[in-house]
Amino acid sequence: MLRLPRITVEVPVLSVGAKPADYEQLAAYADGLRRPQGLHMTLLHIGILEDFAADVADWTKGATDPAAAAVKTAGWLRALPVLEGFTGTAERLVLLGGGRVSGLEVEVPQGVRDFQVGLVQALHELLDDLLVDNPDDFILSSRALGFRYPRWRPHVAVGKPKSQGPSWEGRPRERSGSWEIRPLTVEFGPSQIRNRQLLPGPADGIP
Template sequence: MQAAPRITVEVPVLRIGSGPADYEGLGSRVDALRRQQGLHLTLLHVGVLEDFAQDVTDWTKGNTTAEEAIRMTVAWLEGLPALGGFSASTARLVLLGGGRVSGLEVEVPHHVRDYQVSLVKALHELLDEMLVDNVDDFILSSRALGFRYPRWTPHIAVGRPKTRDRGPWAIEPLAVEFGGSRIRNRQFLPAPDAG
């Protein structure tokens, strides 16, 4: 059985370094290096839509039903402003997910950080509309959202760590080109007027 798709707001990686060899060179530091096609930087993780809706229903003690939460979330996602493509850089390899994943820490332009902050603020507003009280507590406790850290660290997950050392590790600085923002797994969202 296929796992339900996770919904995120992300930007796709268009290029790392000046050519494929720059990225492939990371294979000396990372096991199971992911294909460059498909790499992305997550701006906001919503998680499995049904799980998120159930978290809202449980938190509001049924004052907001799962169906209402799904409908409101889909409309909210579809209405988010887009972020245009941008250039960034990376010079460090870090461990993510409790040390199970290697990632490139990305230095993003200030306007990208502002955009990410605006997404979190918009999420707060959505949860307010859903009658969620103590929104910050909800965000940190929602299993679907999966927020573990209060501060956003822009990163690109690239593979498995080769070592048990905690890092971080300096690498040769690389330029990174990103495309415009998109909703990952958008095709699995119900139509906005559904429900």
């Protein structure tokens, strides 16, 4: 069955650590370690655009047409500002998604957190424009958006956790489901929209 693409606002990872071996050592904690070229940090998850538009139509009891909602959302995404590249640090490997995903917890500059908050505020404005009342309730209940936590937790998913991971230089796994690791510098590129080229409406030539 064809899987429809998910739409996210994200920043690509340009490098983890000073050399490839720094990232490769995380294989001691994660099975199926992801290729470093495909790593990213999600700033805002929209999900499958058709599902998001359907959620809006359901919430507004048909007052907003799903096709119109998809086109308007696509235009909104294209008009979002771009976050410039930045540097973060990771000192902990954590379990995410109910323990199904292993990821680097990343400390990011305050400006990045402010940008992410701005994205959520912009989403509220979009929802108002789409005639969605109680945007906060909609965001938490929309299956497409998939919001699980009230606060954004900066992280980079790197693979699936091992059932019982080893210690890192003698430091064992903590009860919270995380491991302290040797600090790693993580370089990020400018923000981008995943699957932007598949959005409905006029293309703008921006990748």
